[in-house]
Amino acid sequence: MSESARVLTPDGVLTISIVHPFIDQGSFATYDADAPFVVLGTYYSRRHFTRTESHGGRVMHFAGWSHPLEDYTAALHATGLVITALREARPQGPDDAPVISHWGQMPVFLWINAKHLP
Helix, strand or coil: CHHHHHHCCCCCCEEEEEECCCHHHEEECCCCCCCCEEECCCCCCCEEEEEEEEECCEEEEEEEEECCHHHHHHHHHHCCEEEEEEEEECCCCCCCCHHHHHHCCCCCEEEEEEEECC
C-alpha cells in the first residue's frame, strides 16, 4: 500500500478491486438458490483459506488470506490515503442460474477508490 501511495500523483486515484472480505469467511451450504450462507468462526479473524469450486465441468481452486475490511482501511489510512468511493459490485447474470442466484444475495467483490489527503 505504501508503494501505491508513493507513486500516486497528488490528484491521482488508486482503485482497488478485492474479493469482498465477508465472502472468504464462509460458504453457501448448498448450490440451491435459497441456500444459507454459513460463516465459520468470526468475520474479524485473519486466516488462510483454500477452497475448490466446480460448475459445468470446470474446477477452480482458490487460496489466499482473508482479512476484515478494517485491515484494508487501516492500510490506506497509514499511508495517508482516504477512501473517496466504495462499491459492493452486484453479480450480473440470468435469474434462473442457481450459482448466480445464490451469489446474487451478497456482495462478492469490493471496489475502493482512494486519494491522497487534501
